Amino acid sequence: MMQNGSHNILLDVFYKSVQAVDPYRAVCVNRDRIAAALKRNNLRRIYIAGFGKAAAPMAKAVVACEGEIVEKGILIMKHGHAGSECFPGNILVCEAGHPVPDAHGYAATRKVIDLLREADESTLVVFLVSGGGSALLTCPSEGISLEEKQTVTGLLLKSGADIQELNTVRKHISAVKGGRLAEAAYPAHCLSLILSDVIGDAPDSIASGPTAHDPTTYAQALLIIDKYGLTGRMPASVMSHLAGGVRGVIPETPKPEDAVFLNSENIIVGSNILAIDAAAKAARKAGWRAEILSTGLSGEASRVAKYLAAKARDCMKTMQPGEKVCLIAGGETTVTVTGCGKGGRNTETALAFGIEIQGEDGIVFLSAGTDGQDGPTDAAGAIVDGSLVSEAARQGLAPEDYLRRNDSYTFFSKTGGLIISGPTGTNVMDIQLILLEK
Secondary structure (H helix, E strand, C coil), X not given: CCCHXXXXXXXXXXXXXXXXCCHHHHHHHCHHHHHHHHHHCCCCEXXXXXXXCCHHHXXXXXXXXXXXXXXXXXXXXXXXXXXXXXXXXXEEEEEECCCCCCHHHHHHHHHHHHHHHHCCCCEEEEEEECCCHHHHCCCECCCCCHHHHHHHHHHHHHHCCCHHHHHHHHHCCECCCCCHHHHHHXXXXXXXXXXXXXXXXXXXXXXHCCCCCCCCCXXXXXXXXXXXXXXXXXXXXXXXXXXXXXXXXXCCCCCCCCHHHCCEEXXXXXXXXXXXXXXXXXXXXXXXXXXXXXXXXXXXXXXXXXXXXXXXXXXXXXXXXXXXXXXXXXXXCECXXXXXXXXXXXXXXXXXXXXXXXXXXXXEEEEEECCCCCCCCCCCEEEEECCHHHHHHXXXXXXXXXXXXXXXXXXXXXXXXXXXXXXXXXXXXXXXXXXXXX
């Protein structure tokens, strides 16, 4: 069996991967893009509109780079994620609910819309977009209440819908998503600096693409609701709104040819790929041979765990005695909630992996969210090895029962293995690390 030293190596590699996508640094590295947009269009002032878990450090970087001409700004962050960042009086920091939107987010979003209405051709609106923005930036379409939108988000999250499917529906019941925020800012010039938390880094998917043209349609939103058997459970106002969109009674989200995007630019400043590359460098520096398995993991957490366990076994078969390998993956899994327990996709992945490798020596696994929070818990994820099942048995615990109840957080609270990092200030999905030693 590998000792706690391997656990510490995994934690060190994970934290180095998170440091590599520090949002302050990501914006500073792209400061020339801000300067170029100002010079190219002969602009005299900047407005900031930031939303997501990394909004505060991203905004701090903009103020550090261009503070003299930053006239106004509004930031919307998850409750507890604003930290101790201090801003000038012209930057308003708001906290709101995530992953289910709340009244605080709605009130803050209305302030963002009011700010954009003040922008004109002489203004550069710097949008700071990061993970969590879909829930934090919330303003339902006319005729749909915030409570009804909360119901839609909750139903889709529990159904196992992936982030792209969730965002497709959210875009079409929102007054700000799917390019509509760029529409609200027009004719001002827009520069969006984006920290990606979706596979593929498509700007239209990140935070439901408020400043990017939307390739999805009302018809696709209805198909997703039907796919998960939610048609009869959705609020009537939502179904009526989507049906009106299909009939053309309600305008579609802005498309590529719309004039609102003529003065708009979207730039990816951080992503899971950058974090994965940093993890590989850290593992190699620690003396392990690093192999990247994937930067696009998706699907049910328990099935992904089985896939990763199989990859670990296959690699072990080819390793020589004394060889050390670190397998690295990233992406974002989903959990179809059927139980009443407490947990997130990363602790569930770790629990399923630990069950899969029970009794096997030389394998240690970490799964954690780069934002420091795994679902509705205070953990980022968890670490396991082949002793998980036997150690649980000594405490009279049955891991399979906890997995079936979607109660992975409770399980690790009793056995140990939780990763408690606190909010990291960034968010580029999840990291999975496997240390193999023969």
